[in-house]
């Protein structure tokens with residue numbers, strides 16, 4: 377037996393997964409509650425105790441971890457034009473597993489600087505201009521940022537001609553110069569920035585986040601949890617040289633406060649008569665909806681999709697739903713009791729709404745344009761209509777009674793015919809919540825991690841859009 | 846090929862126009878003449894021209910329109926550029942910018958009034974435009 381330990385430090389739970397590298401099997405998993413203010417090591421000890429009681433003492437060969445504790449990796453990004461470099465910076469940070477607290481466009485203002493000081497980020501990603509393009513934006517912003525305290529690491533990833541002067545302005549900061557996120561108009565280059573974000577997270581953020589004690593227990597790798605999940609999704613889709621993947625896929629994780637959507641797909645148009653516009657989005661793309669979640673952001677779901685929709689989906693009256701919303705607002709830890717109660721019906725509707733909204737915001741869209749020679753289509757973002765697999769992870773989806781009923785809302789819908797979501801798909805459920813652990817394990821053992829993911833995900837079968845064409 | 850002259854152009858076909866060939870030829874010709882070209886292709890909105898010009902710090906925006914609706918599509922372009930901080934940026938238009946055979950002097954006047962610096966009649970060879978660009982941008 378060659379046991380290794382994988383740890384996921386969450387904001388409320390610390391989860392541990394023990395894997396035997398020889399048999400390629402999961403020996404056991406357990407999780408323990410962590411309060412916001414208790415040291416992160418306490419939760420880990422409790423989870424390990426539980427694991428020991430279940431499977432006995434194990435001599436781990438190594439211990440690796442991912443973390444979203446203490447607010448996760450908090451980033452601010454700045455760019456020039458909102459839908460160009462600012463969007464490129466946002467996509468880069470999200471894909472690296474960050475929580476984006478602010479996006480700034482054009483020049484930073486005094487108010488922006490005060491907002492930065494009031495709630496400083498772990499990392500500031502500064503972009504603007506193509507290579508050889510606009511440099512005044514980055515140069516001006518760096519000059520303005522120089523007076524801000526406290527200091528935080530700044531990644532410069534805009535017009536390469538602006539880097540020298542920005543570096544001079546930011547002498548008191550830890551500055552990392554990276555290739556441009558948009559070197560040529562419309563073309564993304566975000567991997568170099570993402571590598572730097574992860575390196576910074578590992579080497580600098582950990583200490584600041586009270587994770588240092590825990591990191592002494594680890595064997596080196598520590599990454600933001602969403603980045604581990606995206607990495608697991610990518611591994612599952614692409615496979616390795618020796619172990620095939622399952623092909624392009626989508627992933628959905630509905631949490632209490634936010635909803636994450638992943639897609640590992642090229643997203644090219646299905647039809648040659650479609651004209652693509654906007655940034656060419658990344659092959660492995662992550663989006664986060666900060667206003668969509670089962671508890672802290674339940675009101676965001678209702679605000680977006682409407683009370684009527686939620687009531688109809690839950691099979692409850694609107695006034696009943698309103699009362700339930702009030703109950704949830706008062707007690708965020710409320711969960712449905714076993715069996716069929718009203719709250720579980722309501723949760724079904726909230727989860728369905730969350731999946732619907734978040735996948736629509738993630739997927740690309742088609743727009744019809746009437747020209748003198750007839751209709752043409754313009755595509756923005758990725759076409760995910762041909763994706764045939766969707767992975768569901770996260771508590772509210774794993775434990776739901778009717779996962780397929782919820783999952784249906786990730787598919788193409790006649791209500792939103794211009795949203796390019798999958799026409800039909802097999803639904804894979806991460807029952808034991810192993811994706812983040814496998815994303816971390818993949819840093820050392822790609823093939824083993826992939827085989828475990830393929831074995832562990834439960835295929836609930838294929839569903840089609842009700843109103844597919 | 847000439848050495849790069851350091852001047853940056855943003856080009857594209859405006860509106861719902863899908864004529865894709867001419868703009869490729871212009872891209873090639875401008876590049877050969879030493880310009881740094883960002884070609885946005887067909888069906889380009891005013892906002893796209895402006896966003897690209899800001900990010901690339903362009904020296905000129907060159908709009909092509911072939912399907913006859915150029916006048917409608919170009920309306921308000923200069924105002925939007927001013928709004929976006931691109932005051933005074935060189936702005937050209939050409940192709941078949943209006944329907945049918947109209948008196949070009951008249952057409953030119955209308956586009957000048959809309960804030961276009963130069964307006965080219967149908968069949969203008971790329972060389973003419975390149976000469977104008979060099980003159981207006983002070984190349985050579």
Ligand code: B12
Pocket residue numbers: 747748749750861862863864865866867868870871907908909910911912913914937938939940941942943944945965967968969970971974
């Ligand atoms: C091929 C073609 C099409 C193809 C386009 C295929 C494609 N994806 O590219 C299709 C069939 C789709 C098509 C459709 C239409 N077309 Co058509 N099409 C043509 C055609 C035959 C050739 C265009 C071409 O590629 N020429 C070759 C290139 C190299 O030349 P160019 O495009 O003119 O570009 C050069 C110059 O104009 C100049 N130039 C262009 N832009 C600019 C800008 C500046 C600043 C400068 C200085 C110079 C410049 O430099 C270019 C390079 O030398 C022309 C007729 C013709 N012979 O020109 C009609 C023509 C352009 N089409 C025309 C029309 C009306 C249409 C339709 C409206 C027809 C309809 N009712 O369905 C639709 C519009 C579709 C749309 N939404 O855009 C008219 C436009 C009339 C007008 N403006 O008054 C033309 C002139 C035919 C005609 N005589 O009636 N078309």
